Amino acid sequence: MLDRRRVLAGVSTVALASLVSSKLWAATAIKPDDASALLVIDVQNCFLPGGSLAVKEGEQVVPVINKIAKSFANIVMTQDWHTPGHVSFASVHSGKKPFETIDLPYGKQVLWPDHCVQGTDGAALSKDLSIPQAELIIRKGFHKDVDSYSAFLEADGKTSTGLAAYLKSRKIKRVFVAGLATDFCVAWTALDARKAGFEVYVVEDACRGIDTQGSLAKAWADMAKAGVKRIQSADIAATA
Numbered sequence: 022m023l024d025r026r027r028v029l030a031g032v033s034t035v036a037l038a039s040l041v042s043s044k045l046w047a048a049t050a051i052k053p054d055d056a057s058a059l060l061v062i063d064v065q066n067c068f069l070p071g072g073s074l075a076v077k078e079g080e081q082v083v084p085v086i087n088k089i090a091k092s093f094a095n096i097v098m099t100q101d102w103h104t105p106g107h108v109s110f111a112s113v114h115s116g117k118k119p120f121e122t123i124d125l126p127y128g129k130q131v132l133w134p135d136h137c138v139q140g141t142d143g144a145a146l147s148k149d150l151s152i153p154q155a156e157l158i159i160r161k162g163f164h165k166d167v168d169s170y171s172a173f174l175e176a177d178g179k180t181s182t183g184l185a186a187y188l189k190s191r192k193i194k195r196v197f198v199a200g201l202a203t204d205f206c207v208a209w210t211a212l213d214a215r216k217a218g219f220e221v222y223v224v225e226d227a228c229r230g231i232d233t234q235g236s237l238a239k240a241w242a243d244m245a246k247a248g249v250k251r252i253q254s255a256d257i258a259a260t261a
């Protein structure tokens with residue numbers, strides 16, 4: 022009799038624990054709604070293995086993004102889209118090498134290898150992305166003398182890409198940011214989204230960083246300070 026009671030007590034404790042944990046999970050999983058949009062940043066060949074500005078493990082974001090994209094009714098993608106001889110290319114500044122910085126009229130600019138030149142294969146979106154439902158592709162960095170990491174504002178801090186107005190006219194209130202690279206185009210997009218008044222989540226495992234001169238740690242610190250929420254893909258509920 023004693024033994025039987027012990028077994029029963031054990032079963033009910035296990036059952037209770039699993040009930041509590043499933044309720045907790047349901048309460049914490051984030052369910053993207055019609056006022057939510059996923060922003061897929063610069064998943065382009067130049068930033069993937071074999072590309073001219075390849076981000077380490079950049080290809081690993083693709084299956085994660087494909088998976089979370091299924092939970093979103095609204096998706097916007099971006100493409101870095103530079104003129105040949107763009108001001109952000111080290112090759113146009115004599116004596117300068119990639120990853121050095123220079124001062125431009127709008128502030129400090131990191132110099133990069135030539136990348137994402139308009140119309141080239143390197144500027145194309147990864148063929149492994151599977152997001153046919155994406156509604157808008159924003160191209161950025163197409164003014165020869167101004168870079169644009171952010172999907173919202175060019176690096177001069179004032180020239181708009183039009184994305185904030187588009188999202189607001191679509192009644193979007195929350196944006197989830199994924200893609201490449203965490204410490205540049207993803208972070209600048211997330212920070213500008215906060216400035217534009219959106220609730221902002223960065224999906225960490227759906228991003229990879231370049232990390233030059235401490236840029237990755239600084240980006241996460243800046244985003245935390247601005248109220249950007251750092252989440253993992255598993256935090257997003259599997260269906261919309």
Ligand SMILES: [Zn+2]
Pocket residue numbers: 101102103109136137162
């Ligand atoms: Zn660029």
